[in-house]
Amino acid sequence: MDCHNPITTIDVPENAKKIVLAGNPNVGKxxxxNYLTGLYVDVSNFPGTTIDISSGKFNNDVIMDTPGVYGVSSFNDEERVARDIILYADVILNxxxxxxxxxxxxLTQQIIDMGKPVVVAxxxxxxxxxNGLKIDIDLxxxxxGVEVxxxxxxxxxxxxxxxxxISRARTGNRIKEIKxxxxKVKDNVDTESEALLLAEEDENIIARHNVKDFKGEREHIYKLRRNRVDxxxxxxxxxxxxxxxFKIKLGRMMLKPITGIPILLxxxxxxxxxxxxxxxxxxVGITEEIIMGEYYYNFIMNTVGKFxxxxxxxxxxxxxxxGLITMVPIYIFGLLLPLVVGFYFFLSLMxxxxxxxxxxxxVDRALTTLGLNGRAIIPMILGFGCVTMATITTRLLGSKRxxxxxxxxxxxxxxCSAQLGVIMGLIAPLGLKAFIIYSATIFAVFVITGTLLNKLMxxxxxxLLIDLPPLRLPKINNVLKKTYLKSVxxxxxATPLFIVGGLLITVLQYTGLLDSIASTLEPFTVGFLKLHPKVSQAFIMGIVRRDFGAAGLNDxxxxxxxxxxxxxxSLVAITLFVPCIAAIMVIFKERSWQESALIYIGSFIISFLTAGILAQFIV
Structure with missing residues (x-):
């Protein structure tokens, strides 16, 4: 145990108490x-790390500082150092x-659950x-259960x-279920503080005490603590x-549904x-149709096209x-890049x-019913610009589920925005009733699918554990830098995926497999969906690019x-249909092939089933 004891690197007089300062980053520790130790400060290196520990005298005792952390655990060097110092502390000034x-x-409740005497500053x-707040300090x-x-x-x-x-520090009110x-596990370790970390599945504590085949309850304990703090x-x-x-008042209005929803809309x-x-x-009309679609395309055809x-x-x-030097650069630089830059610019602003x-x-509470938390609104918003880009941003979500x-x-x-533009152009002449039917159907599928996945998975x-920073005017330099880095x-x-997609579709088209697939779909398109046989061709084109399919329906x-x-x-089917080839490639990259195949096949089934059921009622 001594090799893990940070006190071995610090001069602690006999019978002196070890008083430890603990807190989140940037709380003023x-x-x-400096106030408690004055000028008598020593700095020593924590064994096995590059992190320094500051210590000093306080009367006859020793005060030690810790790195700022959000919890006592072992996710990084700062947390491991803070954990070991807190474990050996006699008193915690939080x-x-x-x-x-x-x-x-x-963090406060976690330290209290460890059974340490605490004073809260x-x-x-x-x-x-x-900030227009009032805190009942006595309560x-x-x-x-500690002095505040x-x-x-x-x-x-x-x-x-x-x-x-500090001299009146006492143990606080521990959460009964956690105690x-x-x-149940304290016999495996030396102290109750270590027992808590063992129950929270701290890998270092498990290895330190050689506890074999141990199954902890970290998620359960964290949830109990979070509920208690809330x-x-x-x-x-x-x-x-x-x-x-005004900024504080506006920030509060953004969080209340009655005012926050209109602001969000x-x-x-x-x-x-x-x-x-x-x-x-x-x-995009300028970049895709004129710059890339006309000038660039004509240049390529007049040079490379000769050979x-x-x-x-x-x-x-x-x-x-x-083609690799026609479609790929035209779509990437002419279509996607302006949309990507625009969305990342607004995302960086927000x-x-x-x-x-x-x-x-x-939106956290609403998304919880779909098995998500509020963070998922970010890829959802991005999806209306480009599903390919939005799929990449699902990385910020907390679990594989x-x-x-x-x-x-x-x-x-x-x-996506490209498809949405074509769809709105098609549906607008049909009137409000058509728009309501379309929107309600898509929204119902969204809610039902999310709810079922949440129940079945x-x-x-x-x-949602998220810090709410103060509202402020964005700094344009920061916004432009974030936009540039994320766009790059x-x-x-996306570029390698577009290349693969272009190669795949070209081979399918050249070998006639693309037309064969369209022909195979025709009986289903006519029989169940009650549509014209040529609609199947639009569906196939929708696999390449969503707005291609919508444009085909327009024709x-x-x-x-x-x-x-x-x-x-048709529009319901093409919307619920599998995403474009670029998005499909990204999905296969981000998820396992089993999950990707399930998403791919599931989209086919749900889109045609929904469109078919709708056709029975309105066609």
Whole structure:
């Protein structure tokens, strides 16, 4: 055990208490440490790491600082150092940010559950007033079972009271269910503090005590602690608009459904007008149709086209309809890049302003019924720009289960901006009733599919744990830098997939397999969907690019081959249909091949089944 004891690197007099400062990052621990230790500070290196430990004298005792952490665990070097120092502490001085109690008290309750004597310094109390908050400190002290001292450390307020309270540190109110779990495993370790970390599946503690075949309850314990902290925060904090700034008031309005939903709808409308209309139509009209589709395409055909016949396989692969130097660069630079830049620009604006986390918090409860949490709103919003890009951003979700559900819903029920533009152009002349039928059908499939996946898939999705930063005006340099970096990342991810997709479709087309697949679908298209036989060709084109399929339906409608109800059924099918070839390639890259195949086949079945059922009622 001594090799893990940080005290071996620090001079601790006999009978001296080891007082440890603990807290989240950026809560002002250094101010407390400097006040309590004065000039007598030693710095030593924690064994096996590059992290330094600051220590100093406090009367006859020793004070040690720890790296800022959100919990006592072993996920990185900072947490491992903080864990071992806290384990050997006699008293913990826990510094807490008074404005972010829902975040900081998680660590506080964990330390209390370890059975350590604690004093809580409730710091940054000046920000509490500016944020229009009122904290019942006496009730907080009663709930935690330890002394809580309000402070504004940077102004020196309350530091003397903290100094006096250290000698009165006591163990707090441990969560009953967690104490029962500790009692079951404490015989495997030396202390109750280690027993808690063992129950939380700390790999270092398990290895240190050579506990074999151990199955802990980390998720259960974390959920108990989170629920406990949420209940405490609800009891002790009162929001008041007195002395609160406009930014604080606006931030609160964004979180309340009655005001937050209209604000969100307004923001999405602005985003749609900017990206779905201006970028997707005006900008893309210039970049795809004129710059790439005319000037670039003509240049390629007048140079490379002289050496290759586009009726041969090599010619088709290079300069054909889906050629590597025709379709691939035209789509990537002419279509996708403007949309990607536009979406990442707005996403960076919302992120830098502090609005994006508030959107996640606002929709969290609704998305929970679908097996997701509020973070999933980010790929969902991005999906209306490009499902390929949105699929990549599902990486930010907390579990494999959530990533699968989000990817399934993205590929199934979220039309990209290019497809959405064509669909809106087709459905607008049909009137409001047609729009309602289409929208209600897609939304119903979205909700039903998500709900069923949440019920049927094993395991549970993660809770939304998100910090709400203050609202602020975005810094344009930061926004442009994020937009640039994310756009470059997208190009690196998408370009190889477009190349593979172009090769695959060209081979299918050249060998006649594309037409064979379309012919195979015709009886089903006519019989079950009650549509014209040529609609199957539009479905096949929809695999290549979603808006290709929608554009194909537009041609059929203009020829009088589809009436209003048939057009609605076709649009429902093409929307729920498998995403474009680029998105499919990304899905296979992000998910396992089994999950990807399930998403791919499931989209086929759900799209045609939904469209077929709808056809029985309206065609």
């Amino acid at each position: 250094s101010v407390f440490f 510094i807490v940010d008074a404005v972010h109690l829902e975040r900081d008290l998680f 409730l710091n940054m109390m000046d920000d509490v007033k500016r 907080l002290s009663k709930e935690l 001292i309000p402070t504004t450390a940077i102004k020196g307020e309350g530091l003397d009271k903290v100094k006096e309270a 029962e779990i500790i009692d 209940k405490i925060v609800d009891k002790i904090i009162t929001e008041t608009n007195k002395d609160a700034s 307004a923001a999405l409308y602005i985003m749609y007008k900017a990206i779905g209309v201006f970028v997707a139509q005006t900008v 290759f016949n586009d009726t041969t396989l090599i010619g088709q692969l290079l300069i054909g309809e889906f 992120e830098d302003s502090g609005y994006l986390p508030r959107i996640a918090a606002l 959530e990533k699968f559900i989000a990817t399934m819903l993205l590929g199934l029920a979220i039309p 094993p395991g549970e999705s993660t809770d 990342m997208f190009l690196k991810e 059929l409608a203009s020829q009088g081959l589809l009436n209003g109800p048939q057009l609605i059924v």
